[in-house]
Amino acid sequence: MNDASSSRLWAMRGGFVLLVMVILFFHLLPQQMVPRAWAGPEWVTLFAFAWAVRRPELVPVLLLGGLLLLADLLLGRPPGLWALLALLAAERLKARAQTLRDSTLAAEVLEVSLLIVGVSAAYQLVLVVMLVDDVSLSLSASQALTSVLAYPLVVLITHGVMRVRKSAPGDLETAP
Amino acid sequence: MAKDRSTSQDFTGPLRRLLLAVMILVLGGIFLIWRIDSPRVERFRAAVTDSIVPNFDWAMAPVNGTVQLIRNAQSYRALAEQNEELRRELRRMRAWKEAAVQLRQENARLLDLNNVRLDPRLTHVTGVVLADSGSPFRQSVLINVGAKDGVVDGWATMDGIGVVGRVSGVAANTSRVILLTDASSRIPGVVQPSGQRVIIAGDNTAAPPVDFLENRDLVRPGDQVFSSGDGGVFPAGLLIGTVAEDPGGRLRIRLAADYERLEFLRVLRHYGIEDVPDTAQVIAPSAPLAGLEPRDE
Numbered sequence: 001m002n003d004a005s006s007s008r009l010w011a012m013r014g015g016f017v018l019l020v021m022v023i024l025f026f027h028l029l030p031q032q033m034v035p036r037a038w039a040g041p042e043w044v045t046l047f048a049f050a051w052a053v054r055r056p057e058l059v060p061v062l063l064l065g066g067l068l069l070l071a072d073l074l075l076g077r078p079p080g081l082w083a084l085l086a087l088l089a090a091e092r093l094k095a096r097a098q099t100l101r102d103s104t105l106a107a108e109v110l111e112v113s114l115l116i117v118g119v120s121a122a123y124q125l126v127l128v129v130m131l132v133d134d135v136s137l138s139l140s141a142s143q144a145l146t147s148v149l150a151y152p153l154v155v156l157i158t159h160g161v162m163r164v165r166k167s168a169p170g171d172l173e174t175a176p
Numbered sequence: 177m178a179k180d181r182s183t184s185q186d187f188t189g190p191l192r193r194l195l196l197a198v199m200i201l202v203l204g205g206i207f208l209i210w211r212i213d214s215p216r217v218e219r220f221r222a223a224v225t226d227s228i229v230p231n232f233d234w235a236m237a238p239v240n241g242t243v244q245l246i247r248n249a250q251s252y253r254a255l256a257e258q259n260e261e262l263r264r265e266l267r268r269m270r271a272w273k274e275a276a277v278q279l280r281q282e283n284a285r286l287l288d289l290n291n292v293r294l295d296p297r298l299t300h301v302t303g304v305v306l307a308d309s310g311s312p313f314r315q316s317v318l319i320n321v322g323a324k325d326g327v328v329d330g331w332a333t334m335d336g337i338g339v340v341g342r343v344s345g346v347a348a349n350t351s352r353v354i355l356l357t358d359a360s361s362r363i364p365g366v367v368q369p370s371g372q373r374v375i376i377a378g379d380n381t382a383a384p385p386v387d388f389l390e391n392r393d394l395v396r397p398g399d400q401v402f403s404s405g406d407g408g409v410f411p412a413g414l415l416i417g418t419v420a421e422d423p424g425g426r427l428r429i430r431l432a433a434d435y436e437r438l439e440f441l442r443v444l445r446h447y448g449i450e451d452v453p454d455t456a457q458v459i460a461p462s463a464p465l466a467g468l469e470p471r472d473e
C-alpha cells in the first residue's frame with residue numbers, strides 16, 4: 001500500500017462523509033412542515049449499502065457507525081437503534097461482497113431489498129418490544145418500499161456519477 | 177495471489193471483528209441509555225444538533241430560496257384565478273377589519289374602565305425556522321433561539337395567528353419545537369362557545385384529532401378551539417384552530433397556524449400560573465375561619 005493509493009482511499013472516505021452530509025442537509029431543509037401519508041427512502045442507508053457492496057474498504061465500521069448515529073441524532077430517530085441494524089446489514093453485505101462482485105445487478109438488488117425489509121421489520125419490532133411510542137406501521141412500510149424502489153437509482157448514481165465501482169479482477173493487485 | 181489475500185484477511189479480520197463488536201456495543205448502549213434516561217440523551221442530541229445545523233445555515237438560505245422559487249413558479253399558472261379569489265377575500269376582510277377596529281376600540285375602553293393591568297411578563301421572542309425534523313416520522317422544527325435567549329422547555333410557540341407547538345429540547349443557540357401535528361404532542365384545549373375541555377392529540381396528520389371530549393353534542397364543526405392552560409405549562413387563551421369533522425365522523429382540528437410556510441415563530445415567555453397557597457382563606461366563608469383562628473395560633 002503506497003502513499004498515493006492511501007491518500008486516494010482517504011479522499012474517497014471523505015467523499016462518503018460529504019455525501020452523507022449533503023443528504024442530511026437536504027433532509028433538514030425546512031420544506032416539509034405538513035405531515036405526509038408516506039415516507040421517502042432512507043438515502044443514507046441506501047448509499048451505505050451500495051458503497052459496502054462495491055468498495056467495502058471505503059466505508060469502514062467506525063466511520064459508517066458514526067455517520068449512521070449522527071443521522072439518527074439529527075433526524076430525530078431513537079438514537080442508536082437504526083444505526084445498529086443498518087450497520088449490521090452493511091457488514092453482512094461487506095462479507096458477501098466477494099460473491100456479489102461476480103453476480104448480476106438483479107442478485108444484488110434482491111439481496112439489498114431483503115436486507116432493507118429485514119432492517120425495517122427488526123427496527124419496528126424492537127420499538128414495539130421496548131414500548132417506544134414511535135410506531136407508525138404504514139409510514140415505515142412505505143419507507144421500506146420506496147427504499148427498495150430507489151436502490152437501483154442509488155446504484156446508478158454510485159456507479160455512474162461517483163465512479164465507485166466493484167473492483168475488477170485486474171484491480172486487485174493495486175487495490176489497497 | 178489468492179493465498180496472499182486470504183492471509184491479509186486473516187490479519188485484518190480479528191481487528192475488524194473487534195471494531196464491529198465495539199460499535200455494536202456503543203450503538204446498542206446508546207439506545208438502551210436513551211430508553212432508560214431519555215432526557216439526558218435528548219440533551220446530548222440537542223447539543224449535537226446545535227453544533228451542526230447552524231453551520232448549514234449559509235447554504236440553507238439560498239437552497240431553500242431556490243426550491244421555494246421553483247415551487248412558486250409552478251403556482252404562477254394558477255395566478256389569475258388566485259388573484260380573483262384574493263380580491264373576493266379582500267372584500268370580505270374589509271368588512272371584518274371594520275368590525276375589528278370597532279371591537280378594539282371597545283376593548284380598550286373596557287380595559288380602561290376596569291383598570292386592567294396586563295401581565296408585563298407575557299412577552300415573546302421571535303425565532304427563525306432553521307430546519308425541519310428531516311424525517312416523516314417526526315413533526316418538529318428547529319428555531320434559532322435557545323437558552324442564550326432565555327427560552328425554556330415547554331413554552332408555547334405561535335406564528336402570527338395560531339399555536340404552532342411547544343418547545344421541547346433547548347440547546348445554547350437553538351431549540352426544537354414539537355408541532356401540534358406530531359404523534360407525541362398533547363395540548364389541553366377548550367372549545368368555544370360551549371367551553372368543553374379537550375386534548376388535542378397529534379397523530380402525524382395535518383389535522384390533529386380531538387381527544388377526551390366529554391359531550392360531543394355541544395361541539396359543532398366550525399367552533400373555535402383555544403388553549404386552556406390546564407396543567408400550567410401552556411398559557412391559556414391562544415387560538416389553536418377550528419373544529420372540523422372528517423369523513424369518518426371524527427372531530428379534528430383545522431389548525432389556525434399556516435403550517436405550509438413556517439418561517440418565523442413567536443416563542444411566548446410564560447413563567448407558569450402562580451399558585452394560591454392557602455385555598456381555605458380564599459374560598460371558605462369568613463365566619464368559621466374567624467372561629468378557627470385562635471386554635472391555629
